[in-house]
Amino acid sequence: MTKIRIATTSLAGCFGCHTSFLDMDERLVELLEHVEFDRSPLNDIKHCGPCDIGLVEGGLCNADNVHVLREVRANCRVLVAVGACAINGGIPAMRNHFGLGACLEESYLNGIGVEDPQIPDDAELPLLLDKVHPIHEVVRVDYYLPGCPPSPEGFLSVLGDLLEGREPVLPKKLLHYD
C-alpha cells in the first residue's frame, strides 16, 4: 500500500505544535503504518518533494519563512495551517504592536544586558518582515487546526479524516485556541 506522504515545518513558531504532535506517543506507531514523512524537523530532511499533506506550524516573520512556506505549498496537495501562530500570527505577532525598528533597538541596542550593541545585518540572516503574518495571507490554505498547541487528538482527527478521504471536521471538544 502506498503511504500518504506528509511534510511538516515550523516557521515563526516555537515547535510546540510539533512537540504536541509527538505527544500522540504510541499512536504514532499506528499512524506510521499509513504515512511517511518528507521534509520535516522530525527527520531533518531539508527540502520538500511532492507530498500529499503539508502541516505548517508558525506564522511568517521573515523572508525565509516565505520561501519555505512557498516550497511546502508548491509540493503539497493539501496544506493545513497548524496552531495559533500559523492561523493568526500568534505570540510572535505581539511584536506587531510596535514598529520593527523599535523591536530591533530594544533587542539589540537598548535592552537590558546588551553588550556590543549592534543590529545584525549579515547577509546570511533572513530579513524580518515589518509585521508577523498568518500563512493564509500569502498562500492558499486548505484546512486549519487551531490550538496553542493543538492536541495530539486534534492532529489525529484531521489526519484521520484526510486519510479516510473525508473533509476534515474538528469535533467541538477538540476546538480551542489556547
Add this chain to the structure above:
Amino acid sequence: MNSVGRTERTEPLNVTVAGACAQSRHLLEVLCILQQQLLHLSDQTVCAVSEHLGLPVGQVESVVEFYSFLYKTPRGKYHILFSNCPSCGFRQDGRNLLHVLCDRLHVVAGETRADGLVSVDETSCIGMCDQGAALLVNGIPITRLDSVKIMRVAERVETEVALSDWPAEWFRVEDNIRRSGLLLKNGFAAGAGIRAALARGFDATLAEITRSGLRGRGGAGFSAGIKWALCREAQGTAHYVLCNADEGEPGTFKDRVLLHSHADAVFEGMTLCAAVIGAKQGFLYLRGEYRYLLPQLQTMLTHRREVGLLGNHILGQRGFDFDIEIVVGAGAYICGEESALIESLEGKRGVPRNRPPFPVTHGYLGQPTVVNNVETFAAAAHISLRSSAWFRAAGTEKSMGSKILSVSGDCSAPGIYEYPFGVTMRQVLDDCGARDVQAVQIGGPSGTLIGSAEFHRTLGFEDLPTGGSFMVFGHERDLLAMIVNFAHFFAHESCGFCTPCRVGTTLLKNGLDRIANGHGTQYDVDEMKRLGILVKQRSHCGLGQTAANSVLDCLHRFPHVFEQRLAQDSHEPCFDLDAALEEARRITHRDDAAAHLD
C-alpha cells in the same frame, strides 16, 4: 513669519474657550469655532470645553474624534480640503490636482507643513459636482479648479494673502438650474404659504399635505403628512422640527441650490410643520461643507423675524410661536441619517439610534420630532400655497409631484433638473447632453448603478427611488475606479457602531483595492459578493445597508470590469511582500538579492 493663528494668540486658553461657549450652546458649534481659532483641539482645549459646558470630558473627546473637520493636531493656517467625489473630485482630465498643489507647496497630503502655514487633504464630496473640481479653503469652496488656478492658489498661500483678498470670482457657486418644474418654476413670496395655512386652518393644512401625497425627498419616501400627524399626536413636553440639510450623498447638491435661492420656501415649510405639530423650536442642520451659506441664511432668518414670519405671534396669530436655529455639522455623512442627526444636534457622536422608538415620538431630547429633508419642506410650503391638487397633478400614482435632480459627471450641462416623478432616465440623459453613456449612478453611492440597457427605467418610488443624485459615467470612465471610490467613501463614513458595517466596509474597501490593483482573484470577487450581502443585510442603519449596493450592482450588471482585472495566479499574497521588507532593508543597509521577495 509668525502669522500662524495659534502663535498670534495671546489670550489664555480658558478665555478663548469661554468666548466660543458664549457664542453657541451647541457643543459641535463651540468646537468648530475653536477649531477655526486654534487650528486644532488639543487635550487641554477638550478639558476646558468640558469644564465650561459642564459636559463629561469623554463626551467632548468622543465628539472631537468623530467629525472629520475637527482635529487633534494642528492644521495649517490655510487648511485646504479637496473633494474626492467622482464628480467634483481632484482627479480632472487625467491630472491629480491634489498632487499638483502638494508638490507646489511642498506639503504631504494629510499633514501640516512644518511652518504651520498650510495643510492639504481630501474630504468626502462637498456638493460642488456641477462646478468642476472643487476644494474648501478654511471651509469656503473654490470651484472650477484646473492646474492654472491651483498654481495661483499656491501663490496666495505662500505669500499669505488673506482669503478676503483672493479673487471673488474663484468662490462663485452657480445655481445651474437647467430645468425648472413645480418648485423651481413657480415663485414663492415669503409668508404666502403661512398666510394660506392661517386662512385654511392648521388641521386643514395637515389634511392638505397628507392629501398631496408628498413623500420624504431624502430617498426613503415616508409620507410627510402621516409623519406630521404621528408627531402631532405624540405626547411630549415639547415638539421639534428638524430640517435635514446634511446633504452628504456624493453627487447631490440640490439642497445647496434650494438653500441658496429658495430658502424662504424651506423655512416656511418648517414653520408650517411647527404650526401643525405644535413646535416652538426648529433646527436646520446644515452640513459643514455648506457653512459658507450660513451668513446668508442667518440674514434671511433675521428678516423673517422682522416681518413677523418667525418669533412670537407669527403673522399676528396669538400662540403661533416658532423660531429656527441653524446648527452646522462638521463632516460626517452619517449625520444625514435622521436619528444620527438628532444625536449630533444633542452634542454627541452621530451614531444612529435603535428604532423603535422613532423620532416622531422620541426624537430631539427624547421629544416628538419631525425630521424632513430640505426639499420636502420646500414642497410643503408650495402645497400650502397652491393646494394638494396642484401638486398631485404632477408625478405618478405613488410618487406625487416633482423631484429635483442633481445631475453631474459626463454630460455637457451638469446642474439642477426638476422633473415630474416618472421621468425616464433616457429623458434626463438627453436633456443634460450625455452622449455615449456607460452607466448612471442613481441616488449616489448608496443608490443603484444602472447600465444603458435599462435607461428606459423611471425615477420614482415605483421603480428607482432617489434622493436626487444622478451621476453620469461615460464609456471612458473606469467603472471599477468608481466602485473603489464609493467603497472608500463608506469605509471613511461608517460610524463604527455595528460590526458588519464597521469591519465590513473596510474589508470591502481593501478587497476592491486589491482587485483594482491587479492582485485580486476570482476568490476575492466571490468574497466581495459574500461580504456585500452580509453588510447589506445585517447592518444597523441605512448607511451600512446600502454601502455595498454599488459593488453588488456592478458585480451583477458589469461583471467584466472585475474579471478583466483579475490576476493570473490562483492566490496572490494579501500584502506586498517586498514592501514588507523595506524597513528591515533600511535598518540593516542591505539590498542584496536575499533582501527582496517577489
Add this chain to the structure above:
Amino acid sequence: MSAGANQPEFSPNTFTMDGIEIPFKDGQTLMDAALAAGVYIPHLCHHPGLTPHGSCKLCMVDIGSGRASSCTTPAVAGQQVSNNTPALNEARRTLTQMLFIEGNHLCPSCEKTGNCTLQAMAYHLGMLEGHFPQFFQRREVDASHSTVMLDRDRCILCELCVRASREVDGKNVFAVAGRGITARLIVNSPSGKLADSDLEIDDLAAHICPVGAILIKAHAYEIPIGWRTFDLRQIDEIGPEKVIQARVGHTDD
C-alpha cells in the same frame, strides 16, 4: 396563535422561534423572552438589565422575510422567528471572524482565555480561523490603574462597560470616541487614563468585559487554563451573563 386577547392581564402572548413557542410579556424583546424561556440566541453586546445596544449583530434573527437584532426588537404575538439556522450561524461566524481580525485577539497570550465570550462564541460557531487578513491595528494599553487594566487590542466595542458604568455603577468611566474602524474605547478622565477615573474594583464595569480588554490585576491565572468556564461548558449552555454574575456576585436587580 395569539393568546393575548383572552388574558390581557398577564399577556401570555407567544411567538415562535425555530418552531418553538416562546411566551413573552408586553415590552419584552425577542432576546428577553428567549433567554427567559431558556432559548439561546448568540449575543456579545447584550446583558440583561442594561439598555440593549444592538451593535454586535450576533443576535440577528430573521422574522418572516425581514431581519432584526433580537436584543432591540420588541416581541410581537405570532411572529415567526428563525434563529438557529445554518445561514444565520454562518453569518454569525463571519461577524465573529470580523471581530477577531479587527482587533488583536491572541488567545494564548490572554488571561481571559477560557473565560472569554468572544472565544466561546467562536467555538460555538465552529470558527477555525479568522479567515480575513488581520488588520493588526495598534491600540493603546492603559495599565495606570492600581487594580484594573485596559488592553484595547481586545476591545470589541460592545460598550457593555460604558453602559454598566453609567446605568449600574452610577459613574461614567468609559465612552467610545472616533468613528469607523478607528473607533476606540476611551476613559472619561482629564488625562484619559484609568488611574484618573473613578473606576473601582467592585464596579460592574470592571468585570463585565466579555473579552480580555478590561482585566483585574493581581488575580491572573487563579484558575488554570483547561478548567475555565468555557473549557468545561459551551456558551449556549450558560450564556455569558451567568459568568459575569458569578464573577462579581451581581445579579440583575
